[in-house]
Amino acid sequence: MRRCPDCGVAVEGAWSRCPLCGRTVMGPMRPDPFPAVPLRFSRRRIYRILLLASLVVILASFGAQMLFDRGHAGIGLVRSVWLGLSAMWLVVLMAVRARRDIAKGTATVVVLICGICAYWDYLVGWDGWSLTYAVPIVCGCSILALVIAVPALRIEAGDHVLYSGTMVLLGLVPIVFTALGWVADPIPSVCCGALAVIVLVMQERDRVSDVLHELGKRLHI
Amino acid sequence: MTRRAWVRLDNASNIFLAARSDVDPKVFRMSAEMDHEVDGELLQQALDATFDRYPLYHAVLRKGLFWYYLQDSDLRPQVQAEVRPTCAAIYRENRRELLFRVMRHRRRIVLEVFHALSDGTGALAFLRELVIAYARARTAAGPAPAGGADPASAASPPPAVDPTSRHGRGLFVDPFARYFRRERRPAPAASAAEASAFVRAATPAGLPEGMPAQEPAASPRRRMVGRGPRRHETHVHRVPGTRTPDGRTRAVELTVPVAELLATRPEGVGTTMYLTALLFEAVRRSAGDLGRARTLAASVPVNLRQFFPSTSSRNFFTALRVEHTYGEGLDDLGAIGRQLEADFRPQIEIGALEERLRRLMGLERMPVLRIIPRPLKDLVLGLVNRVNNRALTVAVSNMGPVRLPEDIADQVRRVSFQVSAVRPQICAISYGGWLSITFTSPFLETGHVREFARLLTAQGIAVSVAATRVTEAELAEGAA
Numbered sequence: 248m249r250r251c252p253d254c255g256v257a258v259e260g261a262w263s264r265c266p267l268c269g270r271t272v273m274g275p276m277r278p279d280p281f282p283a284v285p286l287r288f289s290r291r292r293i294y295r296i297l298l299l300a301s302l303v304v305i306l307a308s309f310g311a312q313m314l315f316d317r318g319h320a321g322i323g324l325v326r327s328v329w330l331g332l333s334a335m336w337l338v339v340l341m342a343v344r345a346r347r348d349i350a351k352g353t354a355t356v357v358v359l360i361c362g363i364c365a366y367w368d369y370l371v372g373w374d375g376w377s378l379t380y381a382v383p384i385v386c387g388c389s390i391l392a393l394v395i396a397v398p399a400l401r402i403e404a405g406d407h408v409l410y411s412g413t414m415v416l417l418g419l420v421p422i423v424f425t426a427l428g429w430v431a432d433p434i435p436s437v438c439c440g441a442l443a444v445i446v447l448v449m450q451e452r453d454r455v456s457d458v459l460h461e462l463g464k465r466l467h468i
Numbered sequence: 469m470t471r472r473a474w475v476r477l478d479n480a481s482n483i484f485l486a487a488r489s490d491v492d493p494k495v496f497r498m499s500a501e502m503d504h505e506v507d508g509e510l511l512q513q514a515l516d517a518t519f520d521r522y523p524l525y526h527a528v529l530r531k532g533l534f535w536y537y538l539q540d541s542d543l544r545p546q547v548q549a550e551v552r553p554t555c556a557a558i559y560r561e562n563r564r565e566l567l568f569r570v571m572r573h574r575r576r577i578v579l580e581v582f583h584a585l586s587d588g589t590g591a592l593a594f595l596r597e598l599v600i601a602y603a604r605a606r607t608a609a610g611p612a613p614a615g616g617a618d619p620a621s622a623a624s625p626p627p628a629v630d631p632t633s634r635h636g637r638g639l640f641v642d643p644f645a646r647y648f649r650r651e652r653r654p655a656p657a658a659s660a661a662e663a664s665a666f667v668r669a670a671t672p673a674g675l676p677e678g679m680p681a682q683e684p685a686a687s688p689r690r691r692m693v694g695r696g697p698r699r700h701e702t703h704v705h706r707v708p709g710t711r712t713p714d715g716r717t718r719a720v721e722l723t724v725p726v727a728e729l730l731a732t733r734p735e736g737v738g739t740t741m742y743l744t745a746l747l748f749e750a751v752r753r754s755a756g757d758l759g760r761a762r763t764l765a766a767s768v769p770v771n772l773r774q775f776f777p778s779t780s781s782r783n784f785f786t787a788l789r790v791e792h793t794y795g796e797g798l799d800d801l802g803a804i805g806r807q808l809e810a811d812f813r814p815q816i817e818i819g820a821l822e823e824r825l826r827r828l829m830g831l832e833r834m835p836v837l838r839i840i841p842r843p844l845k846d847l848v849l850g851l852v853n854r855v856n857n858r859a860l861t862v863a864v865s866n867m868g869p870v871r872l873p874e875d876i877a878d879q880v881r882r883v884s885f886q887v888s889a890v891r892p893q894i895c896a897i898s899y900g901g902w903l904s905i906t907f908t909s910p911f912l913e914t915g916h917v918r919e920f921a922r923l924l925t926a927q928g929i930a931v932s933v934a935a936t937r938v939t940e941a942e943l944a945e946g947a948a
Binding site for chain 1: 471472474476490501532533534535537550551552553554562563573574575576713714715716719720721722838839914917918921922925926930931932933934935936937940942943945946947
């Protein structure tokens with residue numbers, strides 16, 4: 248085995264210098280018990296900085312809209328594109344971040360899209376198109392998407408019951424909008440509500456105990 | 469639906485989540501060096517058999533609103549080639565992955581574990597069963613222990629948890645659930661002494677390094693505040709260094725004959741405190757002038773199972789603290805060792821340990837702390853840990869001797885142990901007459917290791933060194 252004359256130690260592995268003092272080592276080589284693993288640089292920190300910077304830019308973009316005039320006349324092409332890009336960027340970011348958890352990711356994206364649509368509607372003078380069309384259509388589609396995705400991807404019940412339950416409840420919200428007279432055309436809301444009720448009766452009814460079990464786990468004190 | 473078993477993660481394990489960082493991912497490694505190149509297929513078979521007997525190792529970590537929890541999974545571990553630096557991060561947020569990995573490199577079987585899952589003693593029991601199953605399968609000298617039967621281990625003194633016990637079986641569900649249930653039930657009629665009854669209730673918890681309640685009353689920071697008239701105001705020395713380029717752990721493994729080392733041990737000093745004294749002296753020599761920071765302090769984890777019998781694989785240790793101030797009396801190795809031993813002994817009295825456990829349990833059950841949301845708990849525990857680290861120079865972890873059944877003992881040459889570290893740390897473990905002392909640190913410099921090795925060789929002890937390569941130049945040489 249190689250030896251360091253200064254430290255008086257035997258050195259394992261193909262070291263030409265003593266790993267302790269740097270002095271040249273002499274003698275036959277013995278295999279190294281540790282592999283030489285190439286340097287790796289984690290991109291995590293870069294991603295974290297990019298994410299935070301993105302969120303700041305997106306929130307600033309949304310916030311800045313309040314400085315302009317509300318109404319159809321004020322929004323213009325540039326602001327529409329600006330808002331559209333910010334909204335798309337936010338939705339993509341959140342979808343990518345939650346990609347490993349389909350149910351949670353879908354629920355997050357639905358809430359985000361509904362919120363953005365309502366805000367956009369407010370900015371252009373509140374015609375009610377967000378509550379009439381956007382929210383019920385997005386909620387309805389997401390309920391359908393989960394109904395298809397859960398069995399197709401074999402998602403375990405424990406991993407989705409809370410989120411699918413939340414989405415079904417969200418699907419009932421447009422009915423409330425209709426009842427309050429906030430919508431111009433009740434058809435999308437009624438369709439979405441009917442879908443939510445069907446899913447609730449067909450699937451979620453049996454899952455109440457599962458939902459309680461999951462809640463008990465996640466809210467355990 | 470299949471309701472997966474789950475248990476809440478205790479505070480003791482939470483500290484590892486709160487304190488982990490890119491530099492110190494709170495991972496430890498135990499490895500066994502065989503007398504031959506490890507056969508990947510046989511190792512996989514041995515791993516499959518061992519894994520089935522350790523439900524705790526099936527766990528994935530998930531996040532609740534107030535706590536993390538361990539949840540059962542259907543994942544199966546695969547033996548991997550060693551392509552990562554030692555003690556690379558295991559737990560990644562929002563990923564459902566097992567909290568340990570098994571690797572092989574040349575003659576070594578390597579087990580790396582995320583510390584929130586288990587402690588050294590728990591992991592050693594797993595590695596031991598894995599190695600036994602592998603070695604027996606390889607030699608075909610006897611059937612692999614399908615039912616966990618291990619005739620030799622019953623006679624072994626307990627450096628680790630006895631794997632023939634119910635170690636691991638059903639354990640995954642039990643420890644905390646049992647603990648909290650017992651809390652509300654009257655004590656079993658046939659319970660043993662008060663101490664053991666208490667500990668049965670407290671069993672699942674190890675104690676975190678960072679909990680304020682654990683801080684010894686005589687810590688230097690308090691002394692500085694108290695300004696005692698008899699002692700000089702000193703600061704705790706902290707080893708400076710240059711971080712490794714990609715944040716990986718620098719590990720240097722010294723292997724020495726146990727008998728030769730013990731022959732040089734001063735009278736009245738235990739092995740752990742002798743190693744601590746050697747490390748203090750090595751740090752002092754490599755630092756040159758300590759200046760005002762003349763106090764060296766070490767965190768010494770102690771396995772609580774040896775005092776309070778438990779078969780739990782979960783964290784069950786406490787980190788004690790010892791210190792020595794240079795320039796306040798004799799500073800030779802013997803004197804330092806005896807002073808450390810005198811500090812250490814009273815702390816591992818059963819009464820003192822019980823008192824510490826009680827305080828921690830009190831903290832863990834405090835309603836106000838329970839309802840703090842998890843991210844805030846992480847933040848607070850992380851800060852407490854950071855403050856506590858400032859009062860520590862090094863950490864010394866001694867696992868003691870490992871024994872293996874005779875039929876396979878000669879297939880294993882060396883057992884070693886290391887921990888990812890935010891400060892210089894040594895981990896010692898012995899097997900077959902050889903003591904492996906692994907130094908880990910986040911720094912390039914190995915001055916304290918050099919001085920430690922020279923302290924040993926100066927006394928005529930044969931020392932063998934193996935080190936991980938961390939710089940581009942070292943790696944280029946290793947690849948050549």
